[in-house]
Amino acid sequence: MYEMKPEYFTGIDFIDKEHARLFAIADEAYQLLKNEFIPDKYDHIMSLIKELEEYTRYHFKHEEEYMQSIGYKRLLSQKVAHDDFIQKINEYTPDVVDENQKDTLLELLNFLATWLVEHIYRQDKLIAE
Numbered sequence: 725m726y727e728m729k730p731e732y733f734t735g736i737d738f739i740d741k742e743h744a745r746l747f748a749i750a751d752e753a754y755q756l757l758k759n760e761f762i763p764d765k766y767d768h769i770m771s772l773i774k775e776l777e778e779y780t781r782y783h784f785k786h787e788e789e790y791m792q793s794i795g796y797k798r799l800l801s802q803k804v805a806h807d808d809f810i811q812k813i814n815e816y817t818p819d820v821v822d823e824n825q826k827d828t829l830l831e832l833l834n835f836l837a838t839w840l841v842e843h844i845y846r847q848d849k850l851i852a853e
């Protein structure tokens with residue numbers, strides 16, 4: 725369902741590989757949402773959020789270090805976008821997840837998928853220019 729498509733490639737190998745991993749995490753969220761055999765998804769959702777946060781922090785750091793190394797002029801706006809993303813992810817606290825698992829998971833998935841595609845198109849693809 726969620727995966728890398730040709731139009732998402734930036735042409736920078738490590739960035740594309742890491743983006744592929746982020747799409748795989750989005751797909752995990754989608755599979756979890758669809759799964760009707762887990763009555764209580766709290767632990768799954770929390771570990772998914774943890775995985776997402778850890779991996780995006782790793783990816784953003786990697787991407788920012790690369791931009792720095794090439795003297796990329798739009799580094800600051802990238803950092804702002806990356807920090808906003810982490811802040812948004814941090815809003816998914818245990819209480820929020822516990823209150824409404826299904827809606828929270830759905831919202832998280834929509835946010836992640838939209839953010840990823842838009843950020844790649846509007847910002848990450850420019851890095852290779």
Ligand SMILES: [Fe+2]
Nearest residue numbers: 787802847848
């Ligand atoms: Fe980025």
Ligand SMILES: [Fe+2]
Nearest residue numbers: 739743787848
């Ligand atoms: Fe990226």
